[in-house]
Amino acid sequence: MIGTLVVKDIKLFVRNRFFLIVTALGLVLYPIIYFLIPDQVDESLGMAFYIEDRESALYQRLIDEPGDYVLFDTEAEMLTALQETGDYFVGLSLPADLSAAAARGEAVELNAYYAPGVPAEARQIFHDVLVLFANAVNPETLANLTRFNETEFVLGNDLMGAPLSLRDRFVPLFLVFIVMIEIFGLATLLNRDVENGTARALITGPLRLHQFFAGKALMGVILAFGQLLFLSAVMGVLGVSPLLLLTTLLLGSFLMVGIGFFVAALAKDNTSAMAWAIVFIIPMIIPSMTVLLPGLSTGWMEIIPSYYFVDSLHRILNFGAGWADVSRNLALLLIGGAVTLAMGTTAIRRKF
Amino acid sequence: MAQPAIAVKDLSYSYGDILAVDDISFDVAEGEVIGFLGPNGAGKSTVVKMLTGQLTPQNGSALLLGMDIVKERKQVQQEIGISFESTNLYEQMSAVENLDLFAKLYKVSDFDAMGLLEKVGLGGREKEHVASYSKGMKQRLMMARALVSDPKMLFLDEPTDGLDPVSTETIHALIRAATQNGATVFLTTHDMVEADKLSDRVAFLNQGRIVALDTPARLKQRFGMRALKVEVELPEGGAEEREITLDEDQTPQAVFDLFKNERILTVHSEEATLEDIFFDITGRGLQG
Numbered sequence: 001m002i003g004t005l006v007v008k009d010i011k012l013f014v015r016n017r018f019f020l021i022v023t024a025l026g027l028v029l030y031p032i033i034y035f036l037i038p039d040q041v042d043e044s045l046g047m048a049f050y051i052e053d054r055e056s057a058l059y060q061r062l063i064d065e066p067g068d069y070v071l072f073d074t075e076a077e078m079l080t081a082l083q084e085t086g087d088y089f090v091g092l093s094l095p096a097d098l099s100a101a102a103a104r105g106e107a108v109e110l111n112a113y114y115a116p117g118v119p120a121e122a123r124q125i126f127h128d129v130l131v132l133f134a135n136a137v138n139p140e141t142l143a144n145l146t147r148f149n150e151t152e153f154v155l156g157n158d159l160m161g162a163p164l165s166l167r168d169r170f171v172p173l174f175l176v177f178i179v180m181i182e183i184f185g186l187a188t189l190l191n192r193d194v195e196n197g198t199a200r201a202l203i204t205g206p207l208r209l210h211q212f213f214a215g216k217a218l219m220g221v222i223l224a225f226g227q228l229l230f231l232s233a234v235m236g237v238l239g240v241s242p243l244l245l246l247t248t249l250l251l252g253s254f255l256m257v258g259i260g261f262f263v264a265a266l267a268k269d270n271t272s273a274m275a276w277a278i279v280f281i282i283p284m285i286i287p288s289m290t291v292l293l294p295g296l297s298t299g300w301m302e303i304i305p306s307y308y309f310v311d312s313l314h315r316i317l318n319f320g321a322g323w324a325d326v327s328r329n330l331a332l333l334l335i336g337g338a339v340t341l342a343m344g345t346t347a348i349r350r351k352f
Numbered sequence: 353m354a355q356p357a358i359a360v361k362d363l364s365y366s367y368g369d370i371l372a373v374d375d376i377s378f379d380v381a382e383g384e385v386i387g388f389l390g391p392n393g394a395g396k397s398t399v400v401k402m403l404t405g406q407l408t409p410q411n412g413s414a415l416l417l418g419m420d421i422v423k424e425r426k427q428v429q430q431e432i433g434i435s436f437e438s439t440n441l442y443e444q445m446s447a448v449e450n451l452d453l454f455a456k457l458y459k460v461s462d463f464d465a466m467g468l469l470e471k472v473g474l475g476g477r478e479k480e481h482v483a484s485y486s487k488g489m490k491q492r493l494m495m496a497r498a499l500v501s502d503p504k505m506l507f508l509d510e511p512t513d514g515l516d517p518v519s520t521e522t523i524h525a526l527i528r529a530a531t532q533n534g535a536t537v538f539l540t541t542h543d544m545v546e547a548d549k550l551s552d553r554v555a556f557l558n559q560g561r562i563v564a565l566d567t568p569a570r571l572k573q574r575f576g577m578r579a580l581k582v583e584v585e586l587p588e589g590g591a592e593e594r595e596i597t598l599d600e601d602q603t604p605q606a607v608f609d610l611f612k613n614e615r616i617l618t619v620h621s622e623e624a625t626l627e628d629i630f631f632d633i634t635g636r637g638l639q640g
Contacts, residue, residue, distance in 0.1 A: 004456045008442070015444045197440030201497070204404050205457055206430050352406075 001207055005215030006222065009189055013223060019185045026181060027227060030174040031234040039167040048082055048091035048113075050075045053098065082113055089115050090126055164318055169291050171237055172313035175249070176288045176306060178231050179224045179256050183284075184277040186220040186260030191267045194351050209352070213345050217257050224253035237317050244323055245316055251330055252309040254337035259284070259305075261344025265351075287311070305336035355418055357382040357505060357536040358403065362412035364560075365398050372398040374560035375412070380553075385527065385537040387551030389544060389626060391636060395560040396540040397437060400509050403538065405429050417504055430458070433498035437509040439490045443483035447474055447493050450482060451500055458501040471529075472496045473522050488519030495526050505536045512546060524550060544626035554626065558634040568626060575629040579622045580607065584614040591617055 013019050047069040051059045062071055072078035075093050082091040091113040098110075110130060114123055193199040193216075203209050228249040232238045238245065259280055267273035287307035291314050301307050308329040315321035315329075358380035365373040373395045380386045388396045401407040403414055405425040414421045416428045442450055448465045455463035469478045472492040482490060491511065498506055508527065512520040527537055527550055541547050547554050548568045556564040564571060578598040583591050594614075596606045598621075610616070630636075 001457055004453065008445075008453055011449075012442065012444055196443075197436060197438055198442055200406065201434070201436065201440045201454075202457070204406055204429055204434055205454060205501075206426065206459075207457055208426065 002211055002215045002218060005202075005207075005212065006219045009216065009219040010223065012189060013185055013219075016185075016188075019181075019188075022181055023185075023227065026178045027230060030178060030231060034167060034170060034174060034235050037165075037167040037170055039165045046070070046088040048072060048078045048088040049094070050078045050091070051094045052096040053094070056094075056098070058094070079113060082115055086115065089118050089122070092130075168318050171235055171317050172291050172310050173288045174231060174235070175228055175252070175313055176285065176310055178227050179252060180281045180284060182220060182224040182227070182253075182256050183260045183263060183281060184274060185223065186216070186257060187263035187267060187277055188270055188273045189219075190216050190261065190264035190348070191273045192270065194264070194348060195269060200352065203352070209349065213261075213348075217261070217341065220257035220260055221250070221253045224256050225250055228253060240317050241320070241322065244321075244326070245313075248309070248312045248316060248326070248330060248333075251333040251337065252313075255305055255309060255333050255340070258337040258340030258344065261348065262340045263344075265344045265347030305333070305340070308332045308336065354382060356380055356415075357384070357417060358386075358538065359415040360403070360412070361414065363399070363402060363409050363414055364411035365395075365402060365407060365409055371560050373402070376557075376560070376562045377412075378555060378562060378565055380536060380538065382536055383531060383534050384552045385531055385539060385550055387547035387554040388538070388540040388557055389542065389547050389554050389630065390540075390557035391542055394557040396557055397509055398560075399557070400434075400507050400538065400540055404432060404434055404507050430501075431503055432505045432507060433501060433503035434507045435491075435494045435498040435509060435511050437513070439487070439494060441482045441490060441493060441497070444481055446479045446481060447485075447496075448478045450493065451497060454497055454500045460501055463500070468496050468499060469493075472526060488515045491515055492519060492522055495523055499526070499530065502533075503535065505538070506530055507538045509540050510542070511539070512541070512543065520546075544630070548626050556630050556633060558630075558636070563633050564629075571626065571629055572624050575624065575632055577624055581620045581622050582610060582614075582616060583618040584610070585617055 049062060049069055050072045051062070053059065059071070062069065070081070070088070072081065078091045078093070082088050093111040093113070095109070112123075112126065112130065193202075199212060203212055229238075229246075232245070232249065263273060263276045263280055266276045283304055284306040287301050287304050288310045290301065291310060312321075312326040312329040312333070315326055356379040358378075360379070361377050363373055363376050364371070376399070378386075388399065390396050398407065402409045403416060403421060405421060405428060408422055417431055419428045419431075421428055442453070445453070447469055451465040451468060452463065455465070466475065466478060469475055472495055474489060474492060474496070477485070477489065482493065485493065495508075495511060498508070506527070511523050511527075515523070524546070527539070531537055537550075539547070539550060551568065553565060553567050554571065555562050564575075566574070580596040580598060582594045582596065584594055586592055594610060596603060596610065624632075
């Protein structure tokens with residue numbers, strides 16, 4: 001009986017032009033965007049230098065220790081590169097008498113040329129570094145600078161040596177986005193069945209109420225999980241800890257089904273189903289933004305159930321996390337799905 | 353005596369402080385059509401909902417086909433067909449798909465959706481989405497859906513409300529065919545003509561109570577008054593209607609005098625309608 005219901009519901013989902021278009025758009029556009037996003041990391045903050053005094057210790061040091069900077073022969077060449085290549089965020093022109101003036105304690109004039117779009121904060125930081133440099137560093141002793149003992153604290157996932165490309169960062173986002181649409185689809189189908197009385201026609205026959213709910217939940221999981229599976233396969237991430245990834249996708253689908261039930265319980269018609277779905281979808285998307293902007297991640301976000309889905313995906317796909325690393329997340333996902341499903345089901349029962 | 357198809361005892365139901373069904377008891381024989389007549393809000397639909405397991409009675413008990421409607425709810429529902437008051441079909445599915453869905457749920461083997469659709473006059477439109485159907489077509493499809501499992505008992509809640517005469521007649525024919533096949537029919541309506549035409553017995557429901565329950569003929573005999581309506585030609589021109597009450601001692605003489613002394617244009621006998629009787633008993637009309 002449940003199988004019959006699932007087939008019927010999937011048929012109705014596909015026949016709804018809105019759901020069909022939105023789903024198809026997601027399944028087509030997300031992979032296209034995914035492959036358009038650069039898969040290489042470019043996290044360098046290139047600097048350009050023109051140093052008039054080629055005998056200075058600074059010049060020699062920069063020549064001897066190549067880094068993320070380029071020395072230009074003339075100031076004009078440096079400015080052209082700064083403007084046209086976009087490879088450098090700042091260009092510094094150091095006059096010939098810089099060392100002597102600095103040593104004498106005289107005011108030193110430096111020209112720093114910034115590329116377009118460099119934030120004011122970055123300029124300020126660079127300015128402060130220059131002031132410090134000009135006042136504290138004696139070029140004659142530059143080679144024998146005091147060394148500091150550093151203690152590093154990495155906040156969040158340590159990306160040192162394995163930086164994430166934008167494409168990698170987007171994978172969890174796309175997976176969360178595609179499954180969010182299911183909240184609306186499921187809520188609308190469920191609400192329509194209840195409000196139109198078709199559910200009543202079903203359960204006054206041989207079908208039991210729990211079978212009706214089971215059919216709806218199964219349909220929601222199949223639709224959500226199917227799309228997640230398709231998108232994961234197209235993006236080529238299914239090979240990353242397959243069993244763990246599939247479990248996470250399944251639990252993520254389950255959570256969305258629970259939220260879909262909850263939205264259906266609140267809705268009175270299609271319009272209110274859409275409105276309530278948006279109310280829930282927006283906060284659900286917030287945790288996924290932390291993958292793009294790790295600085296956004298704060299403690300309160302852990303009260304949003306989708307956080308555990310995004311965080312698990314991010315860790316599994318981008319940092320090779322194993323079962324032990326995400327077991328807490330998966331357990332909370334399961335609990336979140338079960339609680340929302342139970343609440344939604346209880347509320348919908350009152351409508352019969 | 354054979355076991356009644358429906359045996360209701362002291363059934364009651366309240367919505368909060370509003371008593372919708374007040375301690376009703378009645379039996380319905382197998383193969384009988386019982387019409388529940390009453391105005392909107394009289395409690396007809398609540399009775400149907402309790403008997404079909406949509407509501408649990410707060411007091412009393414009922415047996416359908418010998419099964420308790422509360423304890424054996426699912427078994428009861430397996431044996432009945434329901435046509436709901438409001439249209440509740442899958443509008444984005446075709447008529448065939450709607451019927452096939454329910455046939456699968458009822459596990460009906462070799463189900464012939466087309467044959468059933470032909471019977472309800474929907475042959476030729478079976479593949480169209482139900483959303484494009486008229487109200488009458490939808491109601492006929494609801495009736496067809498109620499018949500999918502070839503049920504022993506049919507609950508029809510206002511099956512012809514607001515329908516055109518053709519659709520109404522199709523549904524009446526289906527009800528007659530179902531009873532000929534031995535089905536018991538529980539019909540709720542506020543259309544007294546329909547009830548009179550289809551029901552073996554009618555129950556008048558008013559404010560949750562059954563105020564009369566009998567065959568239409570006996571109700572008319574007991575509560576109604578028969579009359580003769582005669583149109584006579586006036587000497588100065590024009591016509592006038594006279595009424596002679598039947599079943600009284602002076603009736604024969606009055607008829608004789610009228611026919612002897614007046615020029616008769618038309619003669620009609622008139623009997624009380626169920627609506628008249630309902631009004632006499634309850635003091636309110638069926639449309640109220």
